[in-house]
Amino acid sequence: MEAPAVNFTLLLFILLLVTGAFWVVEKFRFSRQRIAAANAAAHALRTRREELAKQGIAPDASLSDENIAAARENLLRQPWWLEWTAGLFPVIAFVFLLRSFVAEPFKIPSGSMEPTLVPGDLILVNKFIYGLRLPLVHDRLTSGEQPQRGNVIVFRLPKDPAIDYIKRIVGTPGDTVSYENKHLVINGVPVAEKPDGEWFDPNSMVYYQQYQEMLGKTRHRILINPQAPAYVLGGPPGDFPHRENCHYNTEGFVCKVPQGMYFVMGDNRDNSEDSRYWGFVPERNIVGKAFFVWMNFGGLKNIGPIH
Incomplete structure (x- = not known):
């Protein structure tokens, strides 16, 4: 029974290292940056709504709680390149451990x-x-x-x-x-x-x-x-x-x-x-x-x- 031309275990290990590195950076840097930016944006929108209310001006729909929450969630969302790196790390880690130590x-x-x-x-x-x-x-x-x-x-x-x-x-x-x-x-x-x-x-x-x-x-x-x-x-x-x-x-x-x-x-x-x-x-x-x-x-x- 011949193995494939490419060593799949080695390829999986390289993917594990690459995605793992992005996962670490995402967890300890990128995600924190997005959280800070999302919280700052939500705070700015709420502050703007309060200032308009003090002036007796009714805020438009963009300053509603639902839209502020939606804007915050949008800023928290991972970009596509992190979804395909850090996001795949748990799956690749599971497959690697399963193939290496179980079956x-x-x-x-x-x-x-x-x-x-x-x-x-x-x-x-x-x-x-x-x-x-x-x-x-x-x-x-x-x-x-x-x-x-x-x-x-x-x-x-x-x-x-x-x-x-x-x-x-x-x-x-x-x-x-x-x-x-x-x-x-x-x-x-x-x-x-x-x-x-x-x-x-x-x-x-x-x-x-x-x-x-x-x-x-x-x-x-x-x-x-x-x-x-x-x-x-x-x-x-x-x-x-x-x-x-x-x-x-x-x-x-x-x-x-x-x-x-x-x-x-x-x-x-x-x-x-x-x-x-x-x-x-x-x-x-x-x-x-x-x-x-x-x-x-x-x-x-x-x-x-x-x-």
């Missing part, structure tokens, strides 16, 4: 996580379950749960942190992950799976074998294409951090997951660029846990919790 939306662009997630799914990612982090710098503020096997996570791609990916954790720190002849084995124990019919891919117009797989406490579905080779397409990948922990062969691979890192794979096992190709995901790169599909404009059947 962030993402869109699924590819089929690498089918059948769990399909292209066009709009998902929500829990930003606090693994601990709160400072936006942009990603330093941890609080401790949280440890990512578990079976969790579907969004993370910054190790080889290009400007890009966000979504995959499923299959190996946690210290695990030995083997995927040979299209069978997943964790620490020498085969991962339970059973056939679950076929899956039709409308994009490729091909049927794939579907299985139910149990990773940790998570039961989910995976796709396997019996026509695809068991080995990593393109041969063993090039260099990546801790590349020496992996061994590739004609049947697949075996990797020992380093401490502080995770091994991830797509549920569409034969159509996913994942840890088999570019290595381990550092814990620092994890954005959060994907937990809900809230919309897909191409179809509503996938809306619901992510397993």
Whole structure:
């Protein structure tokens, strides 16, 4: 799952700083100036009305209490450029805090996580379950749960942190992950799976074998294409951090997951660029846990919790 060309979090942070600066100046200077000007104008109009009354002259409608109040309100009104800066600060602050510390939306662009997630799914990612982090710098503020096997996570791609990916954790720190002849084995124990019919891919117009797989406490579905080779397409990948922990062969691979890192794979096992190709995901790169599909404009059947 690729991120937009512009870093939206950075853009939102810049807007937060700009609108926040205008909000501070508005609160402690501009608004006080308008209040002083409005009060002075209202006082001048009332004084004028009193002077006319002393002279026995009936004041016109412009000096009525209603018109004086209207004139005061007009002077108190924010100019348009403050409405679009200081006025937007609370909204931008709310969105920034929500996206940074509670939940962030993402869109699924590819089929690498089918059948769990399909292209066009709009998902929500829990930003606090693994601990709160400072936006942009990603330093941890609080401790949280440890990512578990079976969790579907969004993370910054190790080889290009400007890009966000979504995959499923299959190996946690210290695990030995083997995927040979299209069978997943964790620490020498085969991962339970059973056939679950076929899956039709409308994009490729091909049927794939579907299985139910149990990773940790998570039961989910995976796709396997019996026509695809068991080995990593393109041969063993090039260099990546801790590349020496992996061994590739004609049947697949075996990797020992380093401490502080995770091994991830797509549920569409034969159509996913994942840890088999570019290595381990550092814990620092994890954005959060994907937990809900809230919309897909191409179809509503996938809306619901992510397993």
